Amino acid sequence: MSAEMLQFPPTTMVKASYYYLGPENKFEVKTVDPTFTHIFWAFAQIDSSSHEVDISTMNLPQFYKFAEIVKTNEQLQILLSIGGKNAEKNMFDSMTRTLENRKAFIESSIDVARTYGFHGLDLAWEYPSNKVEVGNFRHLIEEWRVAVQKDSVKTGKLPLLLTAAVRYSPDVNSSLQYPVDAIAKNLDFVNIMSYDFYGPDWSDVTRPPAALYPSDPEVFLLWVSSLTSSEEDLGF
DSSP states (O other): OEEOOOOOOOOOOOEEEEEEOSSSSSOOOSOOOOOOOOOEEEEEEEEETTTTEEESSSHHHHEEEEEEEEHOOOOOEEEEEOOOOOOOOTHHHHHHHHHHHHHHHHHHHHHHHHHOOSSSSEEOOOOOOHHHHHHHHHHHHHHHHHHHHHHHHHHHHHOOHHHEESSSSEEEEEEEOOHHHHHHHHOOOEEEEEOOSSSSOOOOOOOSSOOOOOOOHHHHHHHHHHHHTGGGGEOO
């Protein structure tokens, strides 16, 4: 799946794609379009006991092949995406529930990113679904940003990028919204998931996974009115 930035001049275009590292992926790294600006390496998980980032299920040897692509596009940035729709049901809820758990996750995520040369980290929590989870989502990204800034000072390197995959609307449900103010302050941009509306695993009817025709612009304007254009990435 790929995405292009919802934006207005003179901001820089982001052309991004998720590269899935599951066992059924038949696409070689060499087939990835080198003109992308960002590639999300999907998906790492979270250990249910330690709450640390777990990359044991990922094909890390494939990651090193990206070095060849980076040579052809020095502007390409690779981010580690954590979670995804197949993540354990309560994984994020459990990790974000306490300060101690969040600290373990944050520190391990930064360590993994620096160890393997990622340029950033992506939170693919699909999706916080109640007031407690939304509140903990806020705490997580605020604490994550602080930790990333401290890491940058300590290492002398550029701060890691922080992003998140979010629903097509900032509304979590009819009475609850994402913490848009915290997102705008602490994340570099978000990937708006304007796809997977229908699918064989979760739908009772057969319909397109994404819109065939132009949708109501009011839906996306909810995000546009909440964030700057350079913080929104529309997924197809």
